[in-house]
Amino acid sequence: MTVALSGKEIAGQIEEKLPESITESGQDYLVVKPDSLLAVATFLKDTPGLDFNYLNFVTAIDYYDHFEVVYQLTSLEHNHSLVVKTRCYDRENPALPSVVSLWQGADFQEREIYDLMGIRFEGHPNMKRIFLWEGFQGHPLRKDYW
């Protein structure tokens, strides 16, 4: 069974290397600042002992005042997992760094988030709609759509 690592312990490890990159950490998750998302993701992927080499999924949630993007990471080597979240407070033109350069599996899922939630991922190789057609007005999974 995959062991869910404690967000607090991992946050401590990250804070040593990358100070002021974590805003919040709990028993099973940690919240990262959008600016340092890519650095933290690289750290989690490349640090021996952590080796989060597999991205289970990326998804986004609309909380009216901010968007939360959730990354579920797993290490196939050590069989442990971690949930990384990041928040985006801009509603008009939300943007986050893309993690496609680290995990190829994020490609279509980031496009899906862009299509349905309207969050742009900077550095994504092909940032366009995936389900709906070009020219569709709005992003239907937002809670204020309609």
Next chain:
Amino acid sequence: MEVGGIRKYIYSDTELDQEEGQIIEELKANSQQIIPDPDEWLDEELEQNIFLTTVDAVINWGRRSSLWTAICFPACCAFEFIAANGPRFDLARFGMEILRASPRQADLMITAGTLTWKMAPNVSRIYNQMAEPKWVIAMGACAISGGIFASASYAVVPGYNHIIPVDVYVPGCPPRPEALIYGIQMLQKKIAKRRNIDIGKLIRK
């Protein structure tokens, strides 16, 4: 518009996407009205002079006994159709066990499943490619009215009859294979009543 060594098409991906978007928007704007059943248009003239000729009877018998189905299965109702086509329900009894991958060889379209606006131009194209005479069975709630997606969906076509004329509606979510077979029998009865030779036209000449 330059064509480099890497590019596969003359148009870039963005241009193709925009073209697709335009086609979809155009189709959506043009299909806000429900298309009536084509045979209802004929009724008035038909009732005035009903002559069921022997030729008609033979042609209709041939047509209704070998309905070949075009493959148009966008969603889950397809599995009920596959069940109906399989050995247990055995659609071959009605002379239509053959599924045609090419719409040009088919005369019946069983629309099994939810249709999204992005898919709609392709379904319309398949229908247009089928040779006359052609019939359509709307199978399942989504095909009839959009089903559970009808009231609030931004992406689902509210019924195939916005895109193509439908002859027989088979309700259910999904319909049982028996229901589909009953629908096919209804269609066969409908085809049996069809007039192929226009007597009125011959007399006028």
